[in-house]
Amino acid sequence: MKKAGLLILLAAQLVIILAFWAWNHVNHTMGNQLAGEAVGQLLAYGRLAGLLAAFAILLQLILMGRVKWVESVFGLDRLSRLHHILGFSLVVLLVLHPVLVTIGHAKQADTGIFAQFIDFCRNWEDVLAAAVGLGLMIFAIIASIAIIRKHLRYETWHIIHMTFYISIALAFGHQLAVGSDFTGNRYFAGYWYFLYIFTFGNLIYYRLIRPLWKFKKHRFVVSGIVPESADVTSVHIEGREMASFRINAGQFMMLRFMTKGFRWQSHPFSMSCLPDGRHLRVTIKQLGDFTRQIPDIKPGTPVIIDGPHGAFTARQCHSLSAVMIAGGIGITPIRSLSEELLNAGRNVHIIYSNRNRASIVFRKELDELAAAFAGRLKLTHVISEEPSWEGEHGRLDRDKIARLVPDTSDCDFYLCGPPPMMMSMRSILLKLGVRSGKIHFERFSL
Ligand SMILES: Cc1cc2nc3c(=O)[nH]c(=O)nc-3n(C[C@H](O)[C@H](O)[C@H](O)COP(=O)(O)OP(=O)(O)OC[C@H]3O[C@@H](n4cnc5c(N)ncnc54)[C@H](O)[C@@H]3O)c2cc1C
Known part of the structure; x- marks a missing residue:
């Protein structure tokens, strides 16, 4: 229901933009530009490309702005996939806009395309800044192409991606200064301002004000650092009035530890225990x-929390049973979710894949959970690289899943682990006849 409401809201904005654009061009001072000469049409469609590009950029900010009323409905994974697809499609609009507008004006002024472009940059208000902004945007999009991103450190890629904000600022002025859709229609200009204020208002609220406000209220601090295995550490966090910090099992938070070496970065981590209203x-x-550096954090370190985020929660489960498939550190949300589902009366089967027994996280906790919910929680460890392991061996493949889960009806599946494992699990489950709506997953990458 909420999903439909948001999609209608989005469609309504597109209708408003198209309606203003069409009205402006049909009632243009130089006559109907949509039915007239080719030059008028080139300019009209060039402006439309610009309007849609600007709108798509604002939409991109909302999609990845960790805006609660959007993220809680669609889930981070879906939003992040949409953000990638929209980001690459945006290039078409970003290129079409200057190309069509430059050709159109060059034809009108009976001059060359290059001469027209130079004229824009020299004599048209804010157009040079917009051209620089466009260059930066295309650079940031290119840096996100998988094959290039793979060679960049996350922090380098992130800084390049942040230049988007500079590009948006550089491109903003020319829209209202020379965009005839706005100069000739103060209602459309007002609506356009509203879209920007709405988008940046949401970003500032959800990314800055809300985390700081929550920090002021709860005063989160690290209360303990507990090694779980050779390379896995748990961080316990406490604070004031924790019962009013609402988080669901399976959700994640962006954590910023306020101590030397940490405070300039926030990273996402999932809730790995059942929320108890205390810690x-x-x-x-x-x-x-x-x-x-996590094991070096000292108890008492303040933590700013942006979140909770994500829709990888027990609310997605509509079946009597849940099969939880985890790989490596992907166990973190699965651990808390399994307990919540068991408490809610569901049967749970955890299939946990690791290289060797030393890399199993929460082994004792999982055994205790299995003992507490005997008959309703089944725990299967699958070990890929230790021949002496007495249980399931090898990788998770179709035969193994079909054998471990002989009846997939009335089952929801939760997946969390390395991306290749999740992709292969998803396709195996689909081949085994599981509906895609019953497969829920959390990717550990934004
Ligand atoms: C929704 C979600 C939940 C997660 N939950 C857990 C968890 O419970 N336990 C756990 O161990 N890991 C979790 N991760 C992964 C964890 O965030 C990364 O392993 C960690 O940020 C890596 O940081 P690094 O600088 O040490 O490693 P790097 O080697 O610098 O980065 C490794 C990869 O981690 C990702 N990454 C790095 N920095 C950031 C950042 N600031 N923000 C977002 N992603 C980043 C990038 O994909 C990068 O390629 C989760 C990730 C996501 C997206």
Whole structure:
């Protein structure tokens, strides 16, 4: 229901933009531009490309702005996929706009395309800034192409991606200064201002004000650092009035530890225990430069929390049974979710895949949970690289899943682990006849 409401809201904005654009061009001072000469049409469609590009950019900010009323409905994974697709499609609009408008004006002024472009940059208000902004945007989009991103450190890619904000600021002025859709229609200009204020208002609220406000209220601090295995550490967090910090099992938070070496970065981590209204726990694998320093954090360190986020929760489960498939550190949301589902009366089967027994996280906790919910929780460890392991061996493949879960009817599936494992699990489950709506997953990458 909420989903339909948001999609209608989005469609309504597109209708408003198209309606203003069409009205402006049909009632143009130089006559109906949509039915007239080719030049008028080139300019009209060039402006439309610009309007849609600007709107798509604002939409991109909302999609990835961790805006609660959007994220809680669609889930981060879906939003992040949409953000990628929209980002690459945006290039078409971003290129079409200057190309069509430059050709159109060049034809009108009976001059060359290059001469027209130079004239725009020299004599048209704010157009040079917009051209620089466009260059930066295309650069940031190119840096996100998988094959290029793979060679960049996350932080380098992130800084390049942040230039989007500079590009938006650089491109903003020319829209209202020279965009005839706005100069000739103060209602449309007002609506356009509203869209920008709405988008940036949401970003500032959800990314800045809300986390700071929550920090002021709860005064989160690290209350303990507990090693779970050779390279996995749990961080316990406490604070004031924790019962009013609402988080669901399976959700994640962006954590910023306010101590030397940490405060300039916030990273996402999932809630790894059942929320108890008193404390939070995240469990972190030491993978890179940030996570490797986690064991050195001192109790008492203040933590700013942006969240909770994500729709990977028990609310997605509509079946009697849930099969939870985890790989490596992907166990963190699965651990808390399983307990919540068991408490809600569901049967749970955890299939947990690791390289060797030393890399199993929460082994004792999972055994205790299995004992507490005997008959309703089944626990299967699958070990890929240790021949002496007495249980399931090898990788999770179709035969193994079909054998471990002989009856997939009335089952929801939750997946969390390395991306290749999740992709293969999803396709195996689909081949086994599981409906895609029954497969829920959380990718550990934004
Ligand atoms: C929704 C979600 C939930 C997660 N939950 C957990 C968890 O419970 N336990 C756990 O151990 N890991 C979790 N992760 C992964 C964890 O956030 C990364 O492993 C960690 O940020 C890596 O940081 P690094 O600098 O040490 O490693 P790096 O080697 O620098 O980064 C490794 C990869 O982590 C990602 N990453 C790095 N920095 C950031 C950042 N600031 N924001 C977002 N992603 C980043 C990038 O994909 C990068 O390629 C989760 C990730 C997401 C998206």
